[in-house]
Amino acid sequence: MSDYVIEAEGLVKRYGKHTALDGVDLRARPGTVLGVLGPNGAGKTTAIRILATLTGLDAGTARVGGMDVTRDAAKVRRIIGLTGQYATLDEELTGVGNLILIGSLLDLRKPEAARRADALLDRFGLTEAAGKPVATYSGGMRRRLDLAASLVGHPRVVFLDEPSVGLDPGKREELWRIIRELTTDGVSVLLTTQYLEEADALADEISVIDHGRVIAHGTPPELKQIVGGQAIAIRPKNPVDVEKAAAILAAVSGHPVEHAAQQELVAPVDSDRAMFDIARRFEAESIEVAEFALRLPSLDEVFFTLTGAPATSGKTDEAERSHA
Amino acid sequence: MSTVSITATSSERRPAGLLRHSLILARRSLAKSARNPGALVNGVVTPAIFLLLFVYLFGGSVAGSTDDYLLYLFPGIVVMGAGLSGMLSSGLSINIDMKKGVFDRFRSLPIGRSAPLLGSIMADMVRYVIAIALLFGIGYLMGFRVQTDTGSALAAVALVLAFGFCLSWVTVFLGVLVKDEGAVMAFAFIVFIPLMLGSSLAAPIDTLPEWLQAWANVNPVTHAMDAARALLAGVPTGNSIIQTILWSAGILIAFCPLAIAAYNRKR
Numbered sequence: 001m002s003d004y005v006i007e008a009e010g011l012v013k014r015y016g017k018h019t020a021l022d023g024v025d026l027r028a029r030p031g032t033v034l035g036v037l038g039p040n041g042a043g044k045t046t047a048i049r050i051l052a053t054l055t056g057l058d059a060g061t062a063r064v065g066g067m068d069v070t071r072d073a074a075k076v077r078r079i080i081g082l083t084g085q086y087a088t089l090d091e092e093l094t095g096v097g098n099l100i101l102i103g104s105l106l107d108l109r110k111p112e113a114a115r116r117a118d119a120l121l122d123r124f125g126l127t128e129a130a131g132k133p134v135a136t137y138s139g140g141m142r143r144r145l146d147l148a149a150s151l152v153g154h155p156r157v158v159f160l161d162e163p164s165v166g167l168d169p170g171k172r173e174e175l176w177r178i179i180r181e182l183t184t185d186g187v188s189v190l191l192t193t194q195y196l197e198e199a200d201a202l203a204d205e206i207s208v209i210d211h212g213r214v215i216a217h218g219t220p221p222e223l224k225q226i227v228g229g230q231a232i233a234i235r236p237k238n239p240v241d242v243e244k245a246a247a248i249l250a251a252v253s254g255h256p257v258e259h260a261a262q263q264e265l266v267a268p269v270d271s272d273r274a275m276f277d278i279a280r281r282f283e284a285e286s287i288e289v290a291e292f293a294l295r296l297p298s299l300d301e302v303f304f305t306l307t308g309a310p311a312t313s314g315k316t317d318e319a320e321r322s323h324a
Numbered sequence: 325m326s327t328v329s330i331t332a333t334s335s336e337r338r339p340a341g342l343l344r345h346s347l348i349l350a351r352r353s354l355a356k357s358a359r360n361p362g363a364l365v366n367g368v369v370t371p372a373i374f375l376l377l378f379v380y381l382f383g384g385s386v387a388g389s390t391d392d393y394l395l396y397l398f399p400g401i402v403v404m405g406a407g408l409s410g411m412l413s414s415g416l417s418i419n420i421d422m423k424k425g426v427f428d429r430f431r432s433l434p435i436g437r438s439a440p441l442l443g444s445i446m447a448d449m450v451r452y453v454i455a456i457a458l459l460f461g462i463g464y465l466m467g468f469r470v471q472t473d474t475g476s477a478l479a480a481v482a483l484v485l486a487f488g489f490c491l492s493w494v495t496v497f498l499g500v501l502v503k504d505e506g507a508v509m510a511f512a513f514i515v516f517i518p519l520m521l522g523s524s525l526a527a528p529i530d531t532l533p534e535w536l537q538a539w540a541n542v543n544p545v546t547h548a549m550d551a552a553r554a555l556l557a558g559v560p561t562g563n564s565i566i567q568t569i570l571w572s573a574g575i576l577i578a579f580c581p582l583a584i585a586a587y588n589r590k591r
Contacts (some may be wrong), residue, residue: 052432077434088429092356104348105435149429 005030005157005188006051010060010278013046013212020046022212026190029203030156033179033189035203037196037303043212044192045085048161051190052082064157079151085161088146095121095145096130099152106153113152120148124138124178147178158182164198176201184211196303208306215306223302231301232275235264235291245287253275258304264291268305322324327377342436349430353417354450366408367455372462375401378526379466386527391467397478398468399552400525405459406452406488407514407520407545414448415495415508422500441587445489447497452488456481471558480555484567487548490572493579502587523551544571 006028013021022042028034036044049055051062053073062069065077087255089098096117103113123129124144129137134145143163150158163179164172170203179202181223182189193199199206208216208223232253236245246257246265252274253267260266269275275294282289375397383393421427421444430440470477471503499508522539523546529537540546547567 054428054431074434077432080432082432084425084428084431084569086425088425090352090424090426093352101348101352105430105433105439153433177458212330 001286004028004063005066006053006190007063008047008060008062011047011050011057011062012059013043013050014058016129018282019212021050021057024209024212024214025217026032026051026207026214028188028190030188031183032204033183033191035199035202035206036192036209037189037194037199037206038192038209039194042209043207044194045161046212047209048082048159048190048192051079052080052159054082057291078153079156081148081153081155081158083143083146083158083160083163085165089142091135092133094131094133095126095137095141098134098145098149102149102152108152116152120151124148128191139166140168140174143167143171143175144178147175151182157188157190160189162192164193164195171198172198181311208303210307218262226302226306229268230272230294231268232278233264233291233293233295234278234289235262237288237290240265241285241287244285244289245282245289247268248281248285248287252281254309255305258301266301268301269294336356342439342442345435345439346442346446349440350446350450353421353444353527355445357447357451367405367452368410368462370408371401371405371459374404374525375462375466382526383558394463394466394468394556395471396553397526398463398466399556400523400549401463402456402459402480402556403484403487403545403548403552404520404525405455406484407491408516409448409452409455409517409550410488410490410507410538411495411512413451414445414492415497415499415512416505417448417499418444418496419499419502419505419508423503425506437588438584439586441496441500445492448492449485449489452485456484463558470556472555476555476558483555483565484552487544487568487572493576493583497579497583497586500583504544519545524553533542544568544575547571 004027006026007086008024008044011021011024011026014021018202024043024047026034026036026047036047038044046055050057053069054077056070065079067075069076090101093101096114099117099120100110100113104110106113108116118127118130120128122321124147126141126145126148129141129210134142137145147160147163150160160179164175167175176198179189181193189202190204193200203220205213205217206223211270212323216223218226232249234241234245234249241258242263242265246259249267250257253269255268257265257267272294279292338388378397383390383397387393387396418441427440431437432441436442452525494511495508498511501503502508518539522536523543524540525545529540529546544567547564548571550562550564551568552560554564558561
């Protein structure tokens with residue numbers, strides 16, 4: 001028996017000339033959250049569709065719960081729950097109607113399906129809206145119902161494709177709490193996200209994916225280490241000094257410099273010696289600073305260092321979606 | 325909020341069945357159609373308009389009296405109703421369904437891959453029955469009476485339904501294959517005129533010009549209409565019933581596997 005509940009090796013998926021996945025490896029241990037982090041169009045949705053048996057693969061192997069997603073697709077479907085990027089609900093049915101429909105498709109007897117639906121609605125704070133059509137639900141309610149729908153069959157593995165897209169921060173925190181609770185029940189979760197903060201907050205391990213390839217993998221602290229352990233963040237007092245300061249930072253750190261908001265310059269550094277070198281050169285050039293900090297890099301900066309581009313760049317998911 | 329264990333022991337599984345899952349999904353589709361009867365209207369309104377138009381405008385001159393013409397025309401109109409329902413609603417409903425996110429969820433459940441497709445088709449069958457029942461109601465009000473016996477009338481309905489069902493697989497195949505529901509509509513309308521009107525619908529074939537006779541004679545719809553006429557109005561059948569069954573089976577054998585293969589390969 002494998003140590004991993006999700007095991008994907010060398011996943012390749014092409015849509016015509018477009019290569020959505022170009023040899024992706026993903027692994028998750030039971031009862032943990034694997035975060036698949038990447039910008040739009042990186043291949044996250046394709047990866048989740050393959051693992052959830054919705055899409056075939058062109059090369060590689062994928063096992064969920066030790067079962068091959070192609071050969072044993074029917075068995076895999078017995079242990080998974082899926083929450084898609086767009087609510088995978090029937091808009092015209094009520095909240096409770098959706099859950100009972102899924103329960104009955106999962107061969108629950110009617111009273112049992114109704115009990116299960118009520119329990120999940122209660123757990124996700126949807127009891128009051130249970131009798132209303134999903135079309136009238138807010139974004140946050142849909143997300144919660146969608147998650148509830150994927151749990152009807154007591155899945156061992158839950159796939160969440162960008163679960164908090166379109167949610168305001170308060171609703172997002174609430175969803176995060178629910179996702180964390182899943183793992184305390186022993187469920188394994190694979191979630192995709194383009195929010196670095198989300199992966200950091202939820203994932204035990206993170207695979208960073210870009211242009212159909214995994215470009216880094218590790219725990220959040222490990223990923224932060226990859227880039228050199230620490231980062232220096234500087235904000236020159238005078239905006240005219242920004243370019244000069246950036247050049248010094250790049251020269252000393254030997255890494256690309258990210259221009260963050262409000263003239264903040266961030267670069268990973270390999271040792272804290274760099275701080276003193278930079279300080280000396282700033283003094284020589286008479287660059288005054290408003291902020292000067294040595295800290296662990298954020299995931300945003302990790303991504304920047306790994307890809308040489310801000311995490312928000314890259315193609316949109318449109319190509320991926322239109323093929324999906 | 326109370327806590328509910330998510331990994332509680334999975335409930336006992338009832339003997340799984342493609343049929344039962346399909347029926348559950350068919351019921352879902354029908355519940356929605358009660359609120360949005362658009363597809364049903366297609367199968368009733370168009371044939372009903374042709375019925376009224378032909379009988380009262382041309383009936384007198386074509387057959388001598390509108391009553392006689394109604395007797396000739398009505399069975400063909402029933403075939404048109406079933407054919408239109410089959411061609412339009414099935415292809416469209418599967419096409420529209422597949423674009424919704426909920427289809428992804430169905431496909432991630434441990435149910436037969438074809439269950440959503442079959443469920444959609446089963447729901448369509450119920451819609452045909454309703455469409456045909458409504459057409460019979462209109463025919464009755466206009467004065468149409470079955471000239472044979474109940475058994476033959478039921479056989480006519482069964483034959484017409486089977487024909488519409490088999491014909492529906494052509495547009496189901498198309499509906500699964502193309503992304504745009506407009507394309508399914510366009511196809512159905514393009515084939516509507518030659519298929520439905522280039523037949524024995526409005527007048528006996530031997531009264532048609534020769535080039536049209538050639539087409540009408542090979543058109544499966546002609547056979548279905550002749551068969552319905554034989555069973556409802558008691559005119560001689562010839563071999564139209566057998567021909568209809570053979571054509572239906574042929575269309576089904578050709579397009580049903582194609583549609584299911586396209587459906588399973590999709591995505």
